[in-house]
Amino acid sequence: MTETKFDVVGIGNAIVDVLAHCTEEDLARLNLVKNSMTLIDAETADSLYAQMGPGLEMSGGSAGNTMAGIAALGGKGAYIGKVRDDQLGQVFRHDIRATGIAFDTAPATLGAPTARCLIFVTPDGHRTMNTFLGACVELGPDDIDAQLIAASRVIYMEGYLWDREDAKNAFIKAAQIAHEAGRQVSISLSDSFCVDRHRASFRDLVHNHIDVLFANEEEIKSLYEVDSFDAALAEVRRHCKVAALTRSEKGAVIVSDDEIHIIAAEPVDRVVDSTGAGDLFASGFLYGYTKGFELAQCGRLGAICAAEVISHMGARPDADLKELMQKSLNV
Amino acid sequence: MTETKFDVVGIGNAIVDVLAHCTEEDLARLNLVKNSMTLIDAETADSLYAQMGPGLEMSGGSAGNTMAGIAALGGKGAYIGKVRDDQLGQVFRHDIRATGIAFDTAPATLGAPTARCLIFVTPDGHRTMNTFLGACVELGPDDIDAQLIAASRVIYMEGYLWDREDAKNAFIKAAQIAHEAGRQVSISLSDSFCVDRHRASFRDLVHNHIDVLFANEEEIKSLYEVDSFDAALAEVRRHCKVAALTRSEKGAVIVSDDEIHIIAAEPVDRVVDSTGAGDLFASGFLYGYTKGFELAQCGRLGAICAAEVISHMGARPDADLKELMQKSLNV
Numbered sequence: 001m002t003e004t005k006f007d008v009v010g011i012g013n014a015i016v017d018v019l020a021h022c023t024e025e026d027l028a029r030l031n032l033v034k035n036s037m038t039l040i041d042a043e044t045a046d047s048l049y050a051q052m053g054p055g056l057e058m059s060g061g062s063a064g065n066t067m068a069g070i071a072a073l074g075g076k077g078a079y080i081g082k083v084r085d086d087q088l089g090q091v092f093r094h095d096i097r098a099t100g101i102a103f104d105t106a107p108a109t110l111g112a113p114t115a116r117c118l119i120f121v122t123p124d125g126h127r128t129m130n131t132f133l134g135a136c137v138e139l140g141p142d143d144i145d146a147q148l149i150a151a152s153r154v155i156y157m158e159g160y161l162w163d164r165e166d167a168k169n170a171f172i173k174a175a176q177i178a179h180e181a182g183r184q185v186s187i188s189l190s191d192s193f194c195v196d197r198h199r200a201s202f203r204d205l206v207h208n209h210i211d212v213l214f215a216n217e218e219e220i221k222s223l224y225e226v227d228s229f230d231a232a233l234a235e236v237r238r239h240c241k242v243a244a245l246t247r248s249e250k251g252a253v254i255v256s257d258d259e260i261h262i263i264a265a266e267p268v269d270r271v272v273d274s275t276g277a278g279d280l281f282a283s284g285f286l287y288g289y290t291k292g293f294e295l296a297q298c299g300r301l302g303a304i305c306a307a308e309v310i311s312h313m314g315a316r317p318d319a320d321l322k323e324l325m326q327k328s329l330n331v
Numbered sequence: 332m333t334e335t336k337f338d339v340v341g342i343g344n345a346i347v348d349v350l351a352h353c354t355e356e357d358l359a360r361l362n363l364v365k366n367s368m369t370l371i372d373a374e375t376a377d378s379l380y381a382q383m384g385p386g387l388e389m390s391g392g393s394a395g396n397t398m399a400g401i402a403a404l405g406g407k408g409a410y411i412g413k414v415r416d417d418q419l420g421q422v423f424r425h426d427i428r429a430t431g432i433a434f435d436t437a438p439a440t441l442g443a444p445t446a447r448c449l450i451f452v453t454p455d456g457h458r459t460m461n462t463f464l465g466a467c468v469e470l471g472p473d474d475i476d477a478q479l480i481a482a483s484r485v486i487y488m489e490g491y492l493w494d495r496e497d498a499k500n501a502f503i504k505a506a507q508i509a510h511e512a513g514r515q516v517s518i519s520l521s522d523s524f525c526v527d528r529h530r531a532s533f534r535d536l537v538h539n540h541i542d543v544l545f546a547n548e549e550e551i552k553s554l555y556e557v558d559s560f561d562a563a564l565a566e567v568r569r570h571c572k573v574a575a576l577t578r579s580e581k582g583a584v585i586v587s588d589d590e591i592h593i594i595a596a597e598p599v600d601r602v603v604d605s606t607g608a609g610d611l612f613a614s615g616f617l618y619g620y621t622k623g624f625e626l627a628q629c630g631r632l633g634a635i636c637a638a639e640v641i642s643h644m645g646a647r648p649d650a651d652l653k654e655l656m657q658k659s660l661n662v
Contacts (some may be wrong), residue, residue: 020429054399054426054647057388068385087418087444095385098351113418316385 002150002181006102007075007290009152011018011144011171013160014105015115016088019127019273019313020053032120037129037191039163041120045132048118050163057088057097058314060117060188064157065276065315069283069305071099072321073205075290077207078102078148080174084135088114099316105143108135125267125310133164142175149174153290154212156282159190159219161327162198175209185239186212186280189219198224208212212242212289214282218326220245225288229253244285244299245292246278246306254299255286266307276315283317284325297329304328333481333512337433338621341482342475342502343394343503344491345412345436345466346446347419350458350604350644351453360458363451368460368522370494371449376463379449388419389645390426390446393489393521396607396646400614403429403652406621409433409479411505416464419445424552430647436474439466441470442497456602464495464566471497472504480505481512484621485543486611490521493529506540515572517543519613520550527553532567543573543620545613551576554639559653560584574614575630577637585616585630597638611636614648615656628660635659 007307009244026032030051040048040057066076079096083089085107092114096103115134119127135167139161149155155178161167187210189195195202202223207214215223220232220243229247233255236243241258251265284305287296305317312318325331342536342594358365361382365566373380379661390399398408403659410427414420416438446465450458470492480486487507506516518541520526527531533554537544544567546554549575551563560578565584568576573587614637619629636648643649656662 049425052425052429054390055422056645059385059421091386091388094380094383098383098385133418146594 002147004151004153005076006078007153008067008070008156008286009068009078009080009148010063010156011080011161011174012061012082012158013115013133014064014092015061015117015131015136016092017058017060017117017275017315018023018049018052018055019058019117019119020055020120020236020274022053022122024122027120027122032130033088034122034128035126037131037160040130040132042112042132045116045130048130052118052120056313058316059089059092060315062160062188062279063156065279066103066156066282066286068096068099068316069280070287071101071320072317073283073287073325074322075287080105080109080143080154082135082139082143082146083114084108084112086113087276088116089135101321107282108138111135111138119275120208121313122276125274127273127275136167136324137164139164139170140184141170143226144170144174144177146177150183154184154186155285156186156200157190159194162194162201172209179181179297184211185209186214186286188212188214188278189223190219192222198249199223204261207239210240210304212244213240214244214246214277214278216246216248239280243294244281244302252299252303253280256295259295261299261304263296263297268302268311274310275312276309277306280317281307301325335484336407336482337409338483339398339401339485339487339617340409340411341390341394341398341487342411342480342492342505343489344446344464345395345414345423346392346462346467347423348391348448348449348450348606348646349383349386349387349391350450350452351386353384353453354414355453356453358453362460362586363461365459367524368462368491369527371461371463373463376447376449376461379461383449383451387644388422388425389550389647391646393491393519393596393610395611397487397543397613397617398662399427399430399647400611400652401618402432402617403536404614405653406618406655409613411436411474411476413474414441414445414464415439415443417444419447420466426525439469442466442469450606452604452606452644456605458604458606467498468495470495470501474513475501475505475508476628477508479510481514483514483546484516485517485617487517489519489619490525490533493525493532496500503540515542516540517545517617519545519609520554522547522576523553528537530554531545535599538570541571543575544571545575545577545616547577547579547609573626575612575633583630584635585626587626590626592627592630594627594634597634599642602641604644605641606638608637610646611640612647632656632660
């Protein structure tokens with residue numbers, strides 16, 4: 001086996017988030033579907049931005065957030081994603097490297113600018129996302145560094161990549177390299193609307209290429225077109241080695257063969273901004289998983305990281321996750 | 332007199348802030364002078380950014396922050412400042428307009444990019460700023476819209492402009508237009524090192540062009556080269572119609588002819604980031620001043636706005652300042 005250099009390598013849409021507070025009335029007026037992620041074109045991005053309040057810019061992207069969390073816990077990671085050679089691209093590159101994550105994907109030198117996600121945060125802390133993919137559409141199989149993949153215990157991909165054929169092919173290439181090198185492959189289903197768009201393809205992926213699956217309740221129900229969480233659970237355990245299913249304030253369920261763990265949500269004083277909850281759950285879980293923690297501990301660590309990120313604006317950790325982990329898990 | 336369209340027009344360096352947490356050891360290692368504002372060139376900006384933690388981008392600029400605060404209180408304002416036609420310039424323009432402030436200064440289409448201020452925030456909430464002025468150096472007398480100036484009750488300028496001859500000339504032009512139109516002129520001294528750099532010129536300005544002066548304790552002591560706040564106070568009251576002198580946790584002193592008011596600082600649970608404290612004091616004071624509040628009330632409102640901005644990251648208000656004002660002052 002190739003020498004292990006990284007715990008996790010993440011592959012995702014490299015996005016800078018623009019966060020602003022808004023009211024429920026603003027969502028209605030702007031015809032936004034609360035809690036969803038909608039893909040928008042450049043023109044819509046401009047007109048929506050013009051109607052948005054003063055913003056806060058922070059690097060984001062689902063897998064990017066997960067990798068930042070893994071680095072904050074002390075894990076070693078790398079990231080593959082596409083920015084343009086513009087100012088927001090520099091911001092993204094700086095921020096992920098500053099967390100300690102290796103990021104060497106070449107930027108696009110032509111075409112659309114670095115991706116932006118316009119995130120509207122309502123007073124209840126829920127986030128509604130509008131993503132202009134920009135330069136992310138340039139990510140393809142050529143960006144997959146085979147040596148990097150083979151040197152990582154687990155590769156992790158966000159389901160959002162499925163919205164682009166080239167990105168999907170990039171991931172399948174990465175999954176094959178990983179498995180040939182004896183590594184494991186994980187994915188987050190990202191968004192129930194994204195699952196709706198690509199259900200057959202996702203099922204094929206999950207059943208044939210995935211060792212560790214992350215999904216929330218809506219996503220896993222959508223994947224199997226069932227109405228209850230329990231029915232979805234029965235389906236998924238027949239197919240995946242490990243599934244980590246998150247349920248917001250109801251906590252999470254981790255299932256693997258005959259093993260099943262019910263994880264309580266970590267208490268939070270006030271949900272300020274739910275952006276990144278699923279991403280940071282994956283950080284905690286994957287960190288524990290690559291360090292050989294028991295599955296229940298992996299789930300607990302996921303819940304702790306998710307609770308931290310929803311207690312402030314932005315989808316990357318603010319507090320010292322390593323310290324939180326040591327306090328809560330005695331590790 | 333021209334019809335009054337605006338309460339305040341602000342003139343300043345149009346800057347996007349990049350904020351990151353750091354330790355006291357980081358400041359020492361990077362040779363940064365705590366609590367100061369240092370001007371840096373493009374090369375230093377790049378190397379310092381590379382050594383900075385993951386950042387949070389927010390529109391800033393001293394006078395820009397003050398104007399955002401005035402808008403949040405319900406005041407009508409306009410802003411004059413120079414960005415480039417780049418992504419960060421778009422962020423700046425969007426954010427100040429989204430607060431409700433008119434901003435129509437033409438962007439530079441050539442030359443340096445939009446200004447950035449790299450702000451290192453230590454655990455005690457103090458901020459250390461490193462400013463790459465970028466496109467701000469293009470601001471000059473041609474950017475002063477005479478109609479706009481003549482239509483504003485008060486013009487407000489940040490002392491930082493004094494670091495550039497063209498910007499200084501722009502301000503003097505604006506001050507002359509304002510006075511000819513029967514308006515008032517105010518300035519913040521911005522930074523004691525900035526006062527050190529331009530003492531003679533600042534004294535001439537303050538004594539001949541300024542109706543309302545904002546300064547903190549270090550700045551006013553530097554202006555008059557005296558060791559005590561009391562000695563500085565004795566000097567300044569001989570020269571300015573109104574002086575609003577801020578003293579951090581000791582509150583503020585407002586002086587005008589024989590009138591003198593000692594304003595207590597507004598209590599804050601925890602100082603998270605002191606960036607913008609002086610800027611937001613000026614927001615509250617100027618809002619009150621243009622609405623005809625008594626000077627003590629103007630000072631109180633300044634203290635309330637300053638307390639809000641230091642209780643979170645970033646130099647622009649987060650909470651509803653109008654509500655805070657109504658609760659605290661019964662207006």
